[in-house]
Amino acid sequence: MGKIFLEYVEAPDVQVCAGCRAHLASHETIISKAFQGRHGRAYLFSDVVNVNSGPTENRLLLTGLHVVADIYCNGCETRLGWKYVEAYEESQKYKEGKFILEKAMIVKEDDEVKRRDDEGARPAAGGGDDEPADEAEDDDEDDDEEEPPPPRPAMPARAR
DSSP: OOOOOOOOOOSSSEEEETTTOOEEEEGGGEEEEEEEETTEEEEEESOOOSEEEEEEEEEEETTEEEEEEEEEETTTOOEEEEEEEEESSGGGGGGTTOEEEEGGGEEEHHHHHHHHHHHHHSOOSSOOOOOOOOOSOOOOOOOOOSOOOOOOOOOOOOOO
16 A cells, blocks of 8 residues: 555644544534534534545435445544435435534644643643544534434343
């Protein structure tokens, strides 16, 4: 396999892979912040870079049946979300060709730089994992996507 060349996004605010910091998208290309992924909140982007797609599959989401392909980071192969290939319902056609990036899998590049600068200025309090980008403004749309796993059945009470 050859060397992977990554693209860089030239923008004030850039979303990057939480695993390897590869550039993924300009913050300005977010269409909606009101989506749900496998790991919680997710954003709908109009365009992303440095990702590759898995095979397409029919997936029943909260908004109906869609043809999607999971997307993976070109830098570290982390599953980041999915791409909408086709929507069967007319009201969902706007998603075709768009990308879902799960909030837990991305960070805002300037937040990461600020965090590193802060840690350099004072001792780190226990190290730890990077936190995903947290935006103060969230759309109030009710456009949740991938269905969460079903709840676990209740355990029967123990007889005494």
